[in-house]
Amino acid sequence: MKTILVIGNGMVGYKFCEKFVSKAPADAFKLVVFGEEPRPAYDRVHLSAFFENEDAKALELAPRSWYETHGIELITNERVTDIHRTTKTVTTLSEKTYAYDLVVLATGSSAFVPPIKGVEKKGVFVYRTIEDLEETLAYAKTLTSDGLPKKAAVLGGGLLGLEAAKAVLDMGLEPHVVEFASKLMPRQLDTEGSNILQSKLESLGIHIHLNKATNQILGADHITGMEFGEDDTLDVEMLVVSAGIRPRDELGKTCGLEMGTRGGVVVDNALRTSDPSIFAIGEVALYNQMIYGLVAPGYEMAEVAVNQILGNTESLMSAEIDMSTKLKLIGVDVASFGDPFASADKAHAIVFENKFKGLYKRINVSTDGSRLLGGILVGDASDYNNLLQLYQNAMPLPENPEDLIIGARGEGAASFGSVLDLPDTAVVCSCEAVTKGAICCQVDAGIETLKDLAAETKATTGCGGCKPMVDDLLKETLKAAGKVVKETLCEHFDYSRQELYDIIQLKGIKTYDALLESHGKGAGCETCKPALASLFASIYNETANKQETIQDSNDRFLANIQRNGTYSVVPRVAGGEITPKQLIVIGEIAAKYDLYTKITGGQRIDMFGARLDQLPSIWKELIAEGFESGHAYGKSLRTVKSCVGSTWCRYGMDESVSFAIELENRYKGIRSPHKIKGGVSGCIRECAEARCKDFGIIAVEGGWNLYVGGNGGANPRHAELLAEKIDNKTVVTYIDRFLMFYIKTALPLMRTAAWLEKLDGGIDYLKEVVVQDSLKICEDLDRQMHALVDTYKCEWKEAIENIEIQNRYSHFVNSDAIDENLNFVPLRTQKMPELWKS
Amino acid sequence: MSTTRAPYVTTPIEKVKTWFKAAPVTKFPSNGGACVQYKGKQIAVFNFTKEDKWYACQNLCPHKMEMVLSRGMIGDAAGIPKVACPLHKKTFSLDSGENLNGDLEAIAVYPVKVEGGFVYLGFSD
């Protein structure tokens, strides 16, 4: 049995193990893996996800038990300090010695910290490992704990720097990106692309400083600022250095392997170093005079090294490595592929720029117009996968190549043709090198879901950028094979939401249990239960009290669950109009129950920190004072936000508050696929932000303009104009129909914005249905909406009048004790739940 | 925080020393859960009415260490009975306690029996 020592348990080292065990004959080799970090290899590419959940386990590429199962000895927290080539042994920091037949160096790289005066000060961090992030986060928490605004800088405006800047923003600090070059992402973008990206980032609250060479870090013990030149300084209280990477090549150097002039262990196209018993892969390996700071080339190296070791010597590295990249996470699309800068003698650049919308697209087409050589996308990278395929497979271009970026407008991405036109050899998932052929082959063999496809081929499991294309391929291949592609709810129901809507209505089925019995299987789950609860509510206008155990956690107790398992209380304040008396009542109740209070983004008041057992009595008091449920917990109408309008405002064209109150009271309580929000502005100054709402109306000369399908949240979208200059009654009729049509046809958890985007024919089609009644369904829609409006009841009122419902609100079934595990800490003059420890 | 996993250990039926009489069956929602207090512990008890099966586990979700699992939705994944935490929807097998959609440590599960209209939980102490 031969022993292979894998030094480094990072992404590429792990990939080597994974590929090795899947190919190597059992018992011919023993793998021993050394990792300097305390935990098994994790997904560094998605390191930023750690900020969201601080869940290191979720990033793990495989649990420790995986290594055990495959007979791999994994030694973490242990650095290899020397390789002794003459005796074929290595020694480690804890002075242990291991003999080897082969070594695979996979030591990756470390963050490069430029030798700037003062970089050793406290508050200066790098961005490479989970430990780096933990330290950064802990420091940021101490900065933000007093609630005052704080600034933090990121040194480096490259791919990683921008990701770090977003992370800094998410930590509650004001990010400042400091870049030495005259543009952002200098390796991927041209100046125009960088300019557009800069203004996009600035609108997200990320400040950009270009052409800045940092002379020194200021501050006594802790960083307090950065100095660029005389009189040119920036006050910051934290710094994340993201100025590039340096290969961890110290082992290669000390044992005398051939090294690159600027570092890196030199390898040939079989990944062999100058010592035939030592391979190097990943970010430590210098191939083609280059260190590739991306996972895809690293994974290819792992594959080739495995093949070489197992005697398949024909497997060699590609001569050219694709460096196409797409920026993830930041909230603005950026991608570049092939040669983004192709010079004028090789290519003609076609450029589309829309400063207003923050779009920049450039493609470089070979001078004979036949091939795509590369390009840049800023602001909208949805065509990235398609363009990348055209480039990688040297596919023929359409007659007018500009169609590729401008698109036959209104008709979607028609210029790309079908994904099925791609050659079978096209690499669709570059992280895992999965081809179109491999995917289609699995689908032909019977795979029908994205999840199974990912399990079988590993496609989409790397950076995830290929997901839309893999999904398209799956659906198109299924369709081509004559199989119906159905968006079924989950493993318990083989029907789509819309089909279930019809089944419930036509068969008059009244309960989830009955539906599961007649049309489903198993015991249900957290996907189908709330989706069906929403359908029963939309069809019968029943409150969440009726089938309480199929409701989402918030609806079940008619309150939003908070971080520590307590709840929030949000009474309805229609249109944001509230009397002094009502303010006092809310204040008194909040004080009595010691609740944290805050004005919400929806123009009303939220009281946080109520225990489950306190909810009924709090609501009893609120209802006695005339309040009712605000449905802040439900997939239902939240608020109709309003500006003050013509009653007070000198510009007001109409009474926006009155109309907002009318609309809010009309739609309150109605359950829908996702939450619904409205807005009413008294003039085009739009102080109520009506155009970011599901429905928004704006008073103009001669009536109201009605907009629909707007959204704030993660993917903001402005609402589109449905009708102009209409009177109050027509507004109500159109909103009735629009909402009812949406409620009947949308997928679960799909906001109106996403629904409208998916609706074939878009807003024009919606106008035909809602205004011109092209489907002849308006009468039905009107009737169904009226029925919902007429049967409204406040579910909290229902709850406090029914002792059985109230009994659901005790923490224990066998005792009246309260949950003693709740701990609050002071927050300014109020309180908050103790922070999570893990 | 007083909340730690320490008191919660999976109890196989053969290790049961005490059958604790928790509450009448009627106190538990059908196809749902409720929380039982036992010697300072919080135990989530679930009633799968359709299958006529009962399960019990620690109320503490190992993800963020909050006492919430009894308020989660129940169901099954490929036949394995499970509960989804109301906070972030981590799901746990009610047979083995295993985390089905992640790598969290397994939760402790306890035997349940129903006799004379009462729900009893099995403990080893």
Ligand code: SRM
């Ligand atoms: C309380 C509040 C923040 C605040 O302190 O101001 C809030 C709090 C929450 N929001 Fe919000 N959102 C609040 C206004 C907003 C707004 C602003 C607005 O309505 O004008 C938006 C952007 C507008 C929009 O929705 O289009 C907003 C976009 C979201 C989203 C993203 C929705 C999307 O389509 O992308 C979520 C996540 C979701 O619903 O899936 C969310 C979810 C949540 C949840 C429910 C998260 C959760 O499940 O715990 C928070 C519940 C808090 C609670 O217990 O009450 N909240 N949330 C605001 C309550 C308004 C109200 O009176 O009801």
Ligand SMILES: Cc1cc2nc3c(=O)[nH]c(=O)nc-3n(C[C@H](O)[C@H](O)[C@H](O)COP(=O)(O)OP(=O)(O)OC[C@H]3O[C@@H](n4cnc5c(N)ncnc54)[C@H](O)[C@@H]3O)c2cc1C
């Ligand atoms: C925040 C962030 C975002 C990224 N985003 C992307 C992206 O979107 N797309 C993309 O393609 N790439 C991205 N990358 C780059 C990608 O993570 C790397 O290309 C990849 O991790 C390289 O794998 P590796 O195994 O060569 O090195 P590493 O993952 O760094 O692993 C090397 C391991 O070896 C250990 N080690 C070093 N020396 C020793 C020793 N002497 N003894 C024992 N152990 C040792 C190290 O501690 C480390 O754990 C990103 C990187 C970061 C930090």
Ligand code: SF4
């Ligand atoms: S209130 Fe809304 S924006 Fe704020 S943390 Fe919660 S979900 Fe996110």
Ligand code: FES
């Ligand atoms: S606390 Fe249970 S899933 Fe997060």
